[in-house]
Amino acid sequence: LPKPFSLDHLATVVRKALEVQQLREENAQLREELGRRYRIENVIGTGPKMQEVLAAVMRVAPTRTTVLLCGESGVGKDLIARVIHHHSPRAAQPFVKINCTTIPENLMESELFGYEKGAFTGASVSKPGKFELADRGTVFLDEIGDVPPAVQVKLLRVLQDREFERLGSNRTRQIDVRVIAATNADLRRALEEGNFREDLYYRLNVFPITIPPLRERREDIPLLAERFLHKFAAETGSRVEEISPEAMRKLVEYHWPGNVRELENVIERSLLYADGRVLLPEHIRLDYAPRRAVNGTAGAVDGFLPEGMTLDEYEQHLIREALRRAGGNKSQAARLLGLTRNALRYRLSQMGLE
Numbered sequence: 001l002p003k004p005f006s007l008d009h010l011a012t013v014v015r016k017a018l019e020v021q022q023l024r025e026e027n028a029q030l031r032e033e034l035g036r037r038y039r040i041e042n043v044i045g046t047g048p049k050m051q052e053v054l055a056a057v058m059r060v061a062p063t064r065t066t067v068l069l070c071g072e073s074g075v076g077k078d079l080i081a082r083v084i085h086h087h088s089p090r091a092a093q094p095f096v097k098i099n100c101t102t103i104p105e106n107l108m109e110s111e112l113f114g115y116e117k118g119a120f121t122g123a124s125v126s127k128p129g130k131f132e133l134a135d136r137g138t139v140f141l142d143e144i145g146d147v148p149p150a151v152q153v154k155l156l157r158v159l160q161d162r163e164f165e166r167l168g169s170n171r172t173r174q175i176d177v178r179v180i181a182a183t184n185a186d187l188r189r190a191l192e193e194g195n196f197r198e199d200l201y202y203r204l205n206v207f208p209i210t211i212p213p214l215r216e217r218r219e220d221i222p223l224l225a226e227r228f229l230h231k232f233a234a235e236t237g238s239r240v241e242e243i244s245p246e247a248m249r250k251l252v253e254y255h256w257p258g259n260v261r262e263l264e265n266v267i268e269r270s271l272l273y274a275d276g277r278v279l280l281p282e283h284i285r286l287d288y289a290p291r292r293a294v295n296g297t298a299g300a301v302d303g304f305l306p307e308g309m310t311l312d313e314y315e316q317h318l319i320r321e322a323l324r325r326a327g328g329n330k331s332q333a334a335r336l337l338g339l340t341r342n343a344l345r346y347r348l349s350q351m352g353l354e
Contacts, residue, residue: 038086043079044227047219049212053080060207061087066159068144068204069182071211074261077182078142080211085138090178093137098130101143101331101341108151110167119168129166131158131175138178144204145185145196145340146331152197159203179204185340195342214256214263221252224260228267229279238271243279250281262287316351319344 045054060067061084069077078097085095103111110119114129131139141147147155158164159179163172181204190196214221225243233240243251256262266286273283318337326332334344 038079038083040083040087043083044220044223045217046223047217050217050220053209053211056207056209057084058087060084060209062089064088064178066178066204066206067180068206068208069180069211070208071182071184072213072259073184074259075211075213076260077184077211078140080209081138081140081180081182084180085140085178088138088178090137094134095138095140096130096134097140097142099142100146101335105148105341108148109154112151113154113164113166115167116169119166123168126166131164131177132166132173134177136176138180141179141181143183143185143340144181145183145187145190146334146342148342149195149197152200156197156200156203159200183340185338185343190340190343193343193346195340195346214259218252221256221263222248224263225251225267228264229271232268232271236271238274239277240271240274240279241277244281247279247281247284250284250286254286258287315347319347319351 040054040058043050043054045051057080067081067084069080071077081097082095085091098112100108110127110129112129112131114127114132115123117123117126141155154164158175158177162175162177164175165172187196187201187205191198191201222243225248229240229243232238251263251266258265266284269285270279270283273285274280319333322333322336323330326336330344330348331341334341337344339347
């Protein structure tokens with residue numbers, strides 16, 4: 001503090017110092033809370049399949065090995081990725097999640113690797129990409145199967161050589177990141193269809209972990225349901241304290257196509273219907289979706305093709321319907337169909353629509 005100084009100036013300096021100290025304390029508190037949330041013992045998984053997953057997590061977490069998380073949507077791939085990061089030597093460094101489905105294809109390269117000023121129209125300043133922001137930490141590539149082929153080449157280089165260039169720059173930048181990728185798609189099928197690079201697949205598939213769907217780990221449903229109950233009861237001020245045995249049986253017997261994410265949503269919704277301290281079966285509203293006949297044919301109910309349609313025609317019908325419902329958005333249409341964006345593009349090209 002330079003002399004002489006006024007009392008107002010001194011008060012401003014002291015106030016700023018206190019604000020910085022408060023931010024540091026809040027940051028430390030948040031890190032501590034995250035550490036508790038992502039401790040391995042806080043992950044619910046009592047059955048043999050989840051125990052195998054958790055054992056694999058603890059084996060790979062201390063290393064810098066690339067991990068590929070496989071499993072249906074909603075099984076908890078994001079949670080497992082964060083647990084791996086928080087049990088690694090990089091826990092104090094950034095964890096940067098990249099949802100490959102939500103980034104438009106023409107912006108993906110600049111989002112991942114950054115760009116220099118003037119690299120394209122509107123690039124008025126230079127901007128680091130997600131990989132650069134994650135330096136010394138972990139990058140989580142969610143839905144890796146949706147990465148377009150042009151970007152797959154650059155990802156391969158990052159994995160192989162730990163280097164990249166920003167869009168519009170010739171300067172090679174070194175990077176130290178641990179990569180965790182996740183997919184709910186069949187990457188081997190994408191390989192066969194030519195939509196995913198074989199060399200990138202083997203670079204990602206160093207340590208694969210498959211997370212089972214909730215219907216294959218029903219023993220965890222009661223514990224998960226109770227955790228979500230207490231979480232949402234506290235957030236909403238609900239009086240509900242427990243789940244009745246009949247209601248729990250209803251939850252355990254359901255097939256959960258949306259997995260843990262769907263269970264969480266169902267518990268949150270159920271609390272809004274409950275008035276007392278116990279959650280009853282009538283409070284639980286499940287999204288039953290029975291198969292319906294297509295064009296009123298009995299064959300469709302039995303799982304056969306609609307009358308008068310070949311397999312190719314029916315597939316094209318489904319693709320067009322998905323595009324219509326998605327308003328032409330290919331990423332959303334691909335999710336409706338259970339495909340990667342690249343797999344949908346391949347089928348559209350076969351139909352002459354790409």
